[in-house]
Amino acid sequence: MQVDLIQEARRQAEICNACRYCEGYCSVFPSLHANRSFSDGDITQLANLCHNCRGCYYACQYTAPHEFDLNLPAALAEVRRDSWETYAWPQPLARRFNTHGAAIALALVLGFALLFAAIKALGSAGGEGFYAVLSHNAMVAIFAPAFLLPLVSIVIGLRRYWRDVGGQRLTLADITGAFGRAARMQDLAAGHGEGCNFEDEDRFSQGRRHVHQAIMYGFLLCFASTSSATVLHYVFDMPAPYALFSLPKLLGISGGLLLTFGCAGMVALKLKSDRHVGDVKAFGGDIAFITLLGFVGLSGLALYALGSTPAMPALLAIHLGAVLTFFLLTPFTKMAHGFFRLTALIRDAQRKRLSQ
Template sequence: MSLDLATLADRSTDAIAEARRQLEVCNACRYCEGFCSVFPAMTRQKAFADGDITHLANLCHNCRGCYYSCQYTPPHEFDLNIPAALGDARQESWERFAFPSAFGKLFHQRGVAVLAVILAVTLLAIWFMQTVQPVGGDGFYAYMSHNAMISIFIPAFLFPFAAIAVGIRRYWRETGGQSARLAHFVAAFKDAAALRNLDGGQGQGCNFEKTDRYTNTRRYAHQAAMYGFLLCFAATSVATVLHYLFDMPAPYPLFSLPKILGLTGGILLCLGTAKLAYLKTKADPALGTARVWGGEMAFILLLFFVSATGLVLYFVSGTALVEWMLPLHLAAVFTFFLLTPYSKMAHGFYRLTALVREAQMKR
């Protein structure tokens, strides 16, 4: 599918224009001033440039409390739906900043199909390599050599981070970012670690899946998924250090640091993504970016599949099932990393950058 840059620009302009219209009404009302970071940030100016809209959209965590507290939602003539308006502007910004842009747009339009194709092709390729390549070693290396795994995953790991770096640089320039200081990063990471913007501004939680009832369920599910992923990443990093610096290759015993981090992270990631997928089915799609609902759900389920197959692989170690589970898990991990710059996973990088920019503007 080719990318129509003019169409994307028009859609982005429409999304920003609608978000600007709604935010101007909010700025006059200010009833939601005590909510998430969007509303205090909004009051700093009376007029919003395109970069301001992009910044506010990426500060929004779609908790939806503002919608259920607003007196100007439909059927009022102002027709305000701030979660959807900022969601559209945010999604358009990710498509605009993605590198390469054509693939970013393709995933956002056909996320389920793209994910399925990459997963299937990768799975077949790994199965083929596992079949034809001579191996020798312990644990997983008895089925696929260390060098083969490295040749697959180094490009899949490095490319996404390079693509994300390009996108973040584009975001930073559009939002007027300046040289950041350590204090800005500390403030941003503090907010991100606690997911403060999912507490509704008052600590009571958000309205994501229970309409006008506050709940912290989504916040806790996000934290489980986030910390689970970070623990899994830490397990891989520690194992890499042990392998290359201390000549201690896998497999590792149960009470080793890689296993403790990996098992804990896998369980948290599995539970968090399962809960997030369930909550997404309970939430009103009209208060988000409905056109990418399928792609977002597919990516959450992919993360669940990564963690679930990793846990299953651990428990079937030493059995004939490893020959089948290892390709499944490796294909899922490869697909996850390859799609990271274009999928819902990118929101973590953009929202963290928005928090850094917000810390700059506050100071």
Template sequence: MSLDATIQEARRQVEICNACRYCEGYCAVFPAMTRQKAFADGDITQLANLCHNCRGCSYACQYTAPHEFALNLPAALAEVRQESWERHIHPQAFARLFQRSGVAMAGLTVLLLALVFWALAVWKPLSGEGFYAVLAHNTLVAIFAPAFLAPLVLIAYGLRSYWREVEGGRMRLAHVLVAFAAAGRMKNLSGGQGQGCNFEKEDRFSDRRRQYHHAMMYGFLLCFAATSAGTVMHYLLGWEAPYPLFSLPKLLGVPGGILMVIGAAGLAWLKTKADPALGAVKVWGGEMAFILLLALVAASGLLLYGLGGTAAMPALFALHLASILVLFLLMPFSKMVHGFFRLTALIVEAGQAERSK
């Protein structure tokens, strides 16, 4: 289906929902929807990125198939949402390739980079302990700094393009705080009503998806904080790795890795139980690849910590570095980018809600 056709179908369904309004309190999409009578393309894109695909509206709807309206709002918005990420992030062809063949693409890239890192270990530095006995610190920085910063630049340009399309208006600190509060609680993953969503089963309200997302997000943030703490300790305090268990990098990183493994396993499990017809079917593989890649990053890090003093350390180190590098490089094109767009959509929504009062 073309982009115009995807937008038109979503607009048709949104207009029917806006006339019905049975689901008005379900999540952030419906209050935003009911403030308008007509919907431009940018409005549909904004509603799509507000949607968290909890699916409660579809299971409650009286106009789903076999009704002649044949509404499937979660799937319609998921298609628009995916198209918006691909449209605003460049190069677009790379994003589409990942969504079609994500598991194979991520797996092969991790394997190839792991072999490269393992080969680099032949030229061991003259000094260094722990990981730095395999690859020098400056070598790691030279590889990972651009690999982390360049994708962030692509995402920033994509978000600027998105903001213009949805007419985000003037951003205020109050809007940002409201959006971060909603994202931190993952309010809309609970259907907006606090009773859980129906993602995994039609007649079951559950907070499992929200809890696994919480584990993933806060685990990732803990791991990022651990890396940041290690950077500060290295450059400002002259305290180089390896670090003992009761040090800030380990106290943050180990729980963070465990949370990420739990979150990834839970999200992958729920994805196999959910009805694929209520999401963007064509990107199922790409989404699963992203979840598995996060699991590999966390699990390889934990194994590396546990087996860091054994002969397996160089191979595990190469695998861990490769998985992190692939996660960074694919960040603008994988499901990782949804967090940036969804947070931006929440900021836009906070501003629009304030202006409508």
């Protein structure tokens, strides 16, 4: 990891530890105040606990022009991004995609090209609906590795993270407590449940919490849609296409709507926010990835709506190309933050349990 980023975050954390004005703002400060000194692993853990709600920055009396020049949300955001890049495997890809929106756009174009080429080369041996364009076996051959290989990469990264932050043997209570906080997006409600200062320093808002929830639950519903279709296909011998009121369609449409509107809302909030209170270098990569994720939802909805028209083959290639790009980039983009933040919450729950 970059030593200068860790050192600057440590300097600011030590000042915050002496001040303690922001105690109770979010899960960062109880964890910060539990230490008298901070190892590199401690700083990495604090960085991944931080949700960049910015309340501490706007409440702080030691920001510029004070000589302490504190900007803890930005310092932790830089360490957080550096930690994802350091723990990612293979590492060079993460350092490219986390900060370069153009690289994500290029990957998307390549994803489209690969799917158009696959459709042209493999075609279909016969089938209904989407399978009339690309066979089921061909889809499985393309997307199974595209899903499993990034999953392996994430597991490798999380194991490295867990080791460096001092993680120990887990209990069920550690895991359930962390999942509960993540499901409620509790830290995005800030200390007293008023919300973030993400959009405007003088205004508390639940907007960022709500769009985060829309994206998270939209993604989970889309994943559930694909999973239910897989069960119907292999267990009940009910291949696609499915009716409008079938489980895969209902889950997919609701998930696609949440994902599309959630990502649009997140982009709007980021464009209104003060960039210098976050990781400036990662802004372009963040916007590009959120746009990609929203496009996955939007193209899926378009495919649902126009699946029985002559536009279906082109829409299928576009949607599957976006999904393929999303899967392959998952360990190397902002998507990784969900896995690392959940792991940080589990480690924090463990810290609380062991300190009792």
